[in-house]
Amino acid sequence: AQERYASLRDLPAEARCGARIALQMNAGLMADLPSLAGSGAEGVGLFRTELQFLIRNTVPKRSELAALYARVMDAAGERNVAFRTLDIGSDKVMPYMKRPNEPNPAMGWRAIRVGLDKSGVLRMQLQALIRAAAGRPLTVMFPLVAQMSEFDAARDALQRELDREDRLGHRLPERVQAGVMLETPSLAFAPADFFNRVDFVSIGGNDLKQFFFAADRENELVRRRYDTLSTSFIAFLQLIVARCAEAGTPLSFCGEDAGRPLDAIALAAIGMRTLSMRPASIGPVKSLLRKAHLEELRAVIEHAQARGLESARPAVLDYAS
Ligand code: PEP
Ligand code: MG
Numbered sequence: 001a002q003e004r005y006a007s008l009r010d011l012p013a014e015a016r017c018g019a020r021i022a023l024q025m026n027a028g029l030m031a032d033l034p035s036l037a038g039s040g041a042e043g044v045g046l047f048r049t050e051l052q053f054l055i056r057n058t059v060p061k062r063s064e065l066a067a068l069y070a071r072v073m074d075a076a077g078e079r080n081v082a083f084r085t086l087d088i089g090s091d092k093v094m095p096y097m098k099r100p101n102e103p104n105p106a107m108g109w110r111a112i113r114v115g116l117d118k119s120g121v122l123r124m125q126l127q128a129l130i131r132a133a134a135g136r137p138l139t140v141m142f143p144l145v146a147q148m149s150e151f152d153a154a155r156d157a158l159q160r161e162l163d164r165e166d167r168l169g170h171r172l173p174e175r176v177q178a179g180v181m182l183e184t185p186s187l188a189f190a191p192a193d194f195f196n197r198v199d200f201v202s203i204g205g206n207d208l209k210q211f212f213f214a215a216d217r218e219n220e221l222v223r224r225r226y227d228t229l230s231t232s233f234i235a236f237l238q239l240i241v242a243r244c245a246e247a248g249t250p251l252s253f254c255g256e257d258a259g260r261p262l263d264a265i266a267l268a269a270i271g272m273r274t275l276s277m278r279p280a281s282i283g284p285v286k287s288l289l290r291k292a293h294l295e296e297l298r299a300v301i302e303h304a305q306a307r308g309l310e311s312a313r314p315a316v317l318d319y320a321s
Contacts, residue, residue, distance in 0.1 A: 025043075
């Protein structure tokens with residue numbers, strides 16, 4: 001199978017109708033970098049920076065992080081890397097950081113909430129990213145932003161560090177893009193201003209789905225209970241697509257579902273033009289995508305919705321086979 005997909009590597013991720021979908025990869029460790037060339041990924045849609053913090057026993061130094069981020073950007077070359085700031089808390093626990101005991105960590109003090117409340121680590125990380133990106137583009141993505149003011153505060157923190165680096169006489173990134181991961185339903189209903197201000201939105205489908213269905217992604221008893229292609233979740237994703245389109249905000253999807261071929265073509269059919277997934281999924285997704293006609297598939301999905309079905313999956317499966 002690997003060989004079959006290897007022949008696809010240099011072919012465009014183009015559907016039968018001519019629509020181009022950017023297939024990017026998720027990464028987080030240096031060991032992932034060789035996959036950039038091997039998978040045919042058009043960039044790194046999600047670089048999970050917390051993995052670097054989780055594999056060690058002490059907090060990394062700013063200089064170490066800067067060197068590491070620079071290596072990631074070197075490896076990516078012309079391709080874009082979206083660096084997600086630390087997403088700790090919940091399932092991601094650092095051995096050297098005291099955590100409060102929380103009854104429900106997934107909905108607790110995690111990700112950007114920690115970054116904004118305990119800003120030292122976030123600032124250090126932003127400084128490292130800015131230094132690593134001297135003279136080249138920098139893309140920063142803030143995790144689990146639930147409302148507009150959290151994005152504004154994070155964007156301000158980034159700007160303060162840029163100003164500081166500038167005052168210190170350091171070379172700045174050539175261009176800075178600041179976006180969010182949309183992982184709570186609340187953000188989909190943020191004021192229009194939010195969508196105008198943010199440089200891009202990336203749907204963190206793993207968390208978004210967990211909060212949409214109130215089904216813990218870590219809990220075997222419920223984690224497979226609800227379908228990504230359920231018509232209710234699709235309707236919600238369509239709303240996000242529409243809000244981003246209205247504001248002209250680039251939108252991507254980087255949860256695990258983007259790497260499942262059937263789910264991926266459905267996401268593309270409802271208007272997502274960038275999907276980020278584990279590198280091994282790029283071949284299978286591209287293969288199915290190249291056989292799909294997205295307008296046709298969108299009609300299939302809308303037909304399932306109009307008929308009042310609970311899930312569009314049987315119809316999408318039928319279309320794809
Ligand atoms: C997500 O929530 O979909 C996501 C991509 O981030 P993580 O799985 O690291 O929470
Ligand atoms: Mg997440």
